[in-house]
Amino acid sequence: MSNSRAFSSEDYTVGWICPLPCELAAAVSMLDERHSPPLAQCNVDDNNYVLGRIGAHNVVMTCLPGGSKGKVAAAVAATRMTVTFGSLRFLLLVGTAGGVPNGKDVRLGDVIISHPDTRCGGVVQYDFGKTVQEGRFVHTTTLNKPPRVLRNAVSALLVQYMCRPAALSIQLSQIVKKAGYSRPDSETDVLYESSHDHPLEAKTCFRCDTNKSLQRPARSWDGPVAHLGVVASGDQVMRWATRRDELWGELKMDCFEMEAAGLMDDFPCLVIRGISNYADSHKNNAWRQYAAAAAAAYARELLGIVPGGLAAKIPSIVRGEMDSGKEMTVVRGLLWRATPDGMDDGVAKQQPSLVSGKTFAHAGPEGFMDCDSIEPDCPITDMEVFDAPPPGLGSPESGSVPHSPV
Numbered sequence: 001m002s003n004s005r006a007f008s009s010e011d012y013t014v015g016w017i018c019p020l021p022c023e024l025a026a027a028v029s030m031l032d033e034r035h036s037p038p039l040a041q042c043n044v045d046d047n048n049y050v051l052g053r054i055g056a057h058n059v060v061m062t063c064l065p066g067g068s069k070g071k072v073a074a075a076v077a078a079t080r081m082t083v084t085f086g087s088l089r090f091l092l093l094v095g096t097a098g099g100v101p102n103g104k105d106v107r108l109g110d111v112i113i114s115h116p117d118t119r120c121g122g123v124v125q126y127d128f129g130k131t132v133q134e135g136r137f138v139h140t141t142t143l144n145k146p147p148r149v150l151r152n153a154v155s156a157l158l159v160q161y162m163c164r165p166a167a168l169s170i171q172l173s174q175i176v177k178k179a180g181y182s183r184p185d186s187e188t189d190v191l192y193e194s195s196h197d198h199p200l201e202a203k204t205c206f207r208c209d210t211n212k213s214l215q216r217p218a219r220s221w222d223g224p225v226a227h228l229g230v231v232a233s234g235d236q237v238m239r240w241a242t243r244r245d246e247l248w249g250e251l252k253m254d255c256f257e258m259e260a261a262g263l264m265d266d267f268p269c270l271v272i273r274g275i276s277n278y279a280d281s282h283k284n285n286a287w288r289q290y291a292a293a294a295a296a297a298y299a300r301e302l303l304g305i306v307p308g309g310l311a312a313k314i315p316s317i318v319r320g321e322m323d324s325g326k327e328m329t330v331v332r333g334l335l336w337r338a339t340p341d342g343m344d345d346g347v348a349k350q351q352p353s354l355v356s357g358k359t360f361a362h363a364g365p366e367g368f369m370d371c372d373s374i375e376p377d378c379p380i381t382d383m384e385v386f387d388a389p390p391p392g393l394g395s396p397e398s399g400s401v402p403h404s405p406v
């Protein structure tokens with residue numbers, strides 16, 4: 001369905017970025033209404049956009065240029081999008097990823113949503129850090145968590161379906177089917193033992209040993225399961241189970257992708273990824289389209305939770321007033337202040353600690369507080385740098401506060 005009404009760039013409040021064209025095609029199939037391009041774009045913006053509406057939200061969609069992938073390409077596309085569409089409130093990064101089946105029961109076609117936990121803000125840049133004695137690699141960066149409005153929506157969607165665990169899966173299945181995507185046969189969802197590598201140069205798994213596949217209990221439904229989890233982002237395609245498992249032992253991530261690390265610190269953004277492979281040497285594209293559609297269907301459901309009026313009240317991205325802007329954090333014993341460029345109003349960007357998972361903010365005369373327990377507009381009145389935990393926040397042994405300096 002199309003709408004011939006003339007829209008201005010200021011009418012769009014949601015940005016939707018897909019790394020791949022096939023992921024954008026799935027996204028477009030989720031639109032309730034498609035708007036007529038083109039709109040005037042700023043001189044530096046060479047993105048190609050699809051405009052439309054999902055529920056109460058006018059959405060602008062784009063994918064990365066052919067041959068481009070990774071965090072830099074994603075950051076460039078997002079920057080140009082937000083320049084042309086100055087009223088965008090938040091971004092959704094929606095696409096496919098390699099799943100990590102070690103922790104959660106992640107299967108092909110499932111959806112991972114970046115979600116803060118006790119260790120990070122939902123996305124870890126697994127290849128950023130430093131090499132120290134004995135060649136040991138130490139991760140030294142953390143990335144912002146999704147904006148409050150999207151975390152609220154994720155929780156609301158969770159609550160909506162909590163009493164009926166299969167209902168969301170069935171709903172996503174129906175959306176995907178209505179959009180014209182069919183689910184590959186469940187028998188093609190094969191998870192091999194980590195030690196069983198795919199033969200080099202073999203185009204299919206015909207020669208792979210099915211006796212080396214893991215037997216998992218059948219699900220009572222075939223639809224996508226949505227998992228809140230940790231997204232590992234880096235500049236390489238992960239397709240070796242041995243390395244996948246090594247990193248999981250350290251970071252406990254639920255999927256691998258290549259773009260989120262370019263967006264999380266500079267844009268209010270949620271990552272939604274459909275699982276199209278297991279990040280191992282057997283990786284192929286058989287599930288990619290379905291996984292892309294499943295992720296897009298979840299994004300559509302999520303937007304249905306966010307009231308249009310609420311989105312309009314959130315400051316736009318270009319004003320630099322992210323909802324996480326009034327928090328500070330302790331990262332490895334240091335209280336970080338990361339003031340957004342151009343802002344001198346005493347606010348600081350929140351960066352949860354990979355080590356402790358705790359974030360702390362100075363809250364005036366009351367002392368330091370756990371950021372998760374304070375309101376977003378709690379005033380930040382002072383900032384200091386510590387090389388030891390602030391008093392009253394627990395001992396290092398408790399794991400609640402990090403204590404080793406960076």
Ligand SMILES: [Zn+2]
Nearest residue numbers: 198205208282
């Ligand atoms: Zn194989």
